[in-house]
Amino acid sequence: MFEGKEVKVLLANAGAGKTSTLIKYIEEELKTRRPEEIAFVTFTKKGADEGLRRVCDKFRLTPEELPYFRTLHSLTFHALNLKVNQMFSAIDQKEFNKAYGYYLNRVEVSKGKAHPTKDSLYLDYYDLERSNALTSKQIAESDIDVGYYHSLVQKYEEFKANKCAVDFFDCLIKYVLEGDSLPCKVVMIDEAQDITALQWKVIEKAFKYAEKVYVAGDDKQSLYTYSGARPDILIKLASQYPVVHLAKSYRIPLSVYRLANAITDFIGEKTEQMSEPREENGEGSITQLSDTDRLAKIISPVLENKSKSSWFILARNKCFLDRAVTSLEDNLIPYWTVDGFFMGGEVMKRLTDYESFRLEGFKSEDKRQQFAKKFGITNFSVPFTDTNLFTEGRKWVYASYIEKYGIELLKEMCKWNPQVLVSTIHAQKGSEAENVAVLLDATRKTKRNVFEDIDEELRCLYVAVTRTKKNLYLIDSKDSRGYDDLITCLKNQFCLNF
Secondary structure: OOOOOEEEEEEEOOOOOHHHHHHHHHHHHOOOOOHHHEEEEEOOHHHHHHHHHHHHHHHOOOHHHOOOEEEHHHHHHHHOOOOHHHEOOHHHHHHHHHHHOOOOOOOEEEOOEEEOOHHHHHHHHHHHHHOOOOOHHHHHHOOOOHHHHHHHHHHHHHHHHHHOOEOHHHHHHHHHHHOOOOOOOEEEEOOHHHOEHHHHHHHHHHOOOOOEEEEEEOHHHOOOHHHOEOHHHHHHHHHHOOEEEEOEOOOOOHHHHHHHHHHHHOOOOOOOOOOEOOOOOOOOEEEEEOOHHHHHHHHHHHHHOOOOOOEEEEEOOHHHHHHHHHHHHHOOOOEEEOOEEEOOHHHHHHHHHHHHHHHHOOOOHHHHHHHHHHHOOOOOOOOOOOOOEEEEOOEEEEHHHHHHHHHHHHHHHHHHOOOEEEEEOHHHOOOOEEEEEEEOEOOHHHHHHHHHOHHHHHHHHHHHHOOEEEEEEEEOOOOOOEOHHHHHHHHHHHOOOO
16 A cells, blocks of 8 residues: 555553644744645544644644645645535435435434434445445345345435535546546654545545655544444554654543553454553543443532533443433533533523523513513612613603623623533544543444454444543443443453452
């Protein structure tokens, strides 16, 4: 793949400063290279944006001076000079559904739960086929409706052709077939364990004339094998080229380090990495809890004391986060999700009540007194000259006071600045928090993987526990389907006490 190039492979444990090390290499390269001659590519937009931000900040560069700091999809999109309106969009998807009677939306809601549609699952199969993660033979031998699958694919391609639209996989394929190699002399490849076979072909084409290649990753953190990720390619590269081991974790405490090592010892296919704990300032802790309510009771006093301590609550699948959210809201704990900011039940109710009172305009003295009582207002006196003061009949309604209260409430909400993030494990790979709680719930498929494809589940659990800088909380699964048995096995096997 990289014949004739100087290649260096960086194998990094969780929290070992992989991106920081790549930035040090960039600093060295900038002594003899122009910024536009250096590329930094990675699997996720989050990773690419973080790399770009840190390099711009450190070396006082602009994003325009670093045109090749991108995800691989973004790289091919720009290299092919495509326009946004050429991409297959949500509107196109709706038109396709209407025209052909398909349902390509990623989920459907039934009985209050979201499920992938058959058509979206089949499109996922097609994406895997195009990523070279599935062969036509494997598709034919699967238990899906092959005739229906091929019909959907045919109509999908016909629709895109008629619209002159492309999707992200088309970008990758088109670039491999038609794209020009880029004028980069040095390329940094981050999160290499998550790159698909097709994306490796893009890398090979794009950086044909590169002189140096830095490949960084951790095969133990490969979470996307279900979408075609090939950690085995990173493992192979590590056997072919010089390896730099980033062994010391600067993040995880000793107790979590021991658990993480126990998890990885069970992984079958992996690189042989050196490992050492951080210089310890307290061991941190691991606590196993029976339910999310107990966790909420731990978090609540921390927030009340205005602590800046950060929290992650993580689960294998999004559906398992509901019980964590319920516990947080029942205990009036504000929290974040990847979609935004949410307040605990009572606080949200207060804001809603405020809005209803504001909109209703206090048409009676009773309403005014009700408002005052609810929010503890003892004095409605506002200077008569206040421009926001208005009357309704002979009753004074002090709009400015009400508006002021609303602003103050919003300010108070901001003061909370809740450091509790509720998320899937996958979404927080690369992130860290002082305290991490992991829900051990799992689907039937995940539970089956523990016995049939244990490496995938072990990697997922490894990523989850290594997000913490201080304390780890393991929340027992709601029923028998979960990681509980796996945790018990690890505790017994390695004499872990928690």
